[in-house]
Amino acid sequence: MNNELQDYLHALLVEQGLAQNTITSYQQELTEFFSFLKAQQITTFNQIDRYTILGYLKFCDDQKKSRNSVIHTVTSLRQFFNYLMAQNKIKADPMLKIDTPKSAHHLPQVLSAAEIEALLKVPDTHKKLGVRDRTLLEVMYATGLRVSEAANLKMDDLRLEMGLISTIGKGDKQRIIPIGDVAIQWLEEYTKDARIQLLHGKESPYVFLNNHGHQLTRQGIWKNLKIMVKKAGIKKDVTPHTLRHSFATTLLENGADLRTVQELLGHADISTTQIYTHVTKKHLTEVYNKYHPRA
Incomplete structure (x- = not known):
């Protein structure tokens, strides 16, 4: 089998x-x-x-x-x-009378601006791994990269002088993403010092490395993020994808159009991106109910 x-x-x-x-x-x-x-x-x-x-x-x-x-x-x-x-390996298909369960519709978890700031303060930037973790958080929040895209990001993908990075997303589709000044500053600091220390004299094409100079895996990113979320005192169930959700929601809340966000996230279908409009509406409702005297 x-x-x-x-x-x-x-x-x-x-x-x-x-x-x-x-x-x-x-x-x-x-x-x-x-x-x-x-x-x-x-x-x-x-x-x-x-x-x-x-x-x-x-x-x-x-x-x-x-x-x-x-x-x-x-x-x-x-x-x-x-x-x-x-392939004629079985006589009957056991899936013929199996119905696919209906999708569970729920809004993605996002972090508030205060929670993002609390999370960014967790890494000890006096240490090489702290600089790496801070840089990784800044890059993921600034670009909306999937965790696999962040893990597979290579030095050749960085076009920091142009304020851009490139990545290979789902379906092996390449996309170019703008990256903000703050994330660029952290990337420059990390790649000039902490990353070189992590390499231990070896070579690697990958941007984010573990303590042995090897590519930081998706599992490694998940594990480190869970620890940082706990230290930040955030009670939400946060995953690397939460940073991607937060990136998209922040853009929409600040006036970005849906097509632009779709392009930045690398969504093939805009209906996938539209879920974030429901998140922003939910946020607006919460703000209204909390602060309006007639709510």
Whole structure:
């Protein structure tokens, strides 16, 4: 079964040309599914039926997975079994009578200006890792980079003299993003001193490095951010994507048009960007209710 999984992932890369991050996501979800099958003593694909899938979805629910995570899992399983059918590896598709759960509609979590300031003050900028963390926070908030885009940012992507950086987003699409003066100043300070210290005489194309001079991973960014959020006294459930949400909301609250924000975020569909208009309206309502005497 694991051989079929590897063949499938290779097909996603070679035949469909999917981005590596997308393939990694599919691999993780299918690996978790395979672990469930092993626990159920299911050793062949033809043993899997509709009830096996329903049992796994109940297992995901018991694990408190989010609605959107379960939706993505169903999509991953549906595509995988479509592949197995096309390769004549199974006699029947167990996903045929499995409905995809409806998406959970919720507004993205954002940080207020005061919370952003509190978070930015956490890194100890007298230390090399503190300078790195402060720079990373400044860059992510100033540009709206996804965590994978920040982790994969390379020195050659920086055009600081022009006030720009380039990045490769979803679908391997390149976009050029303006970056503000404050983030530029931190990048210049970090790359001239702290980054050189982190390299320990080695070389790396990546901007953000760990203490061993290697690329700072997505998991590393998540872990460090959780620690900083706690130190800042922020009670919200903050992830690296929260900085991206906060970037978009700040722009809209200060008069940016939706198309510009869409371009900066690298959204293929403007409907994805429109969720932030609901966030800004919610914020306006909260301000009105708090400060207007007739509210």
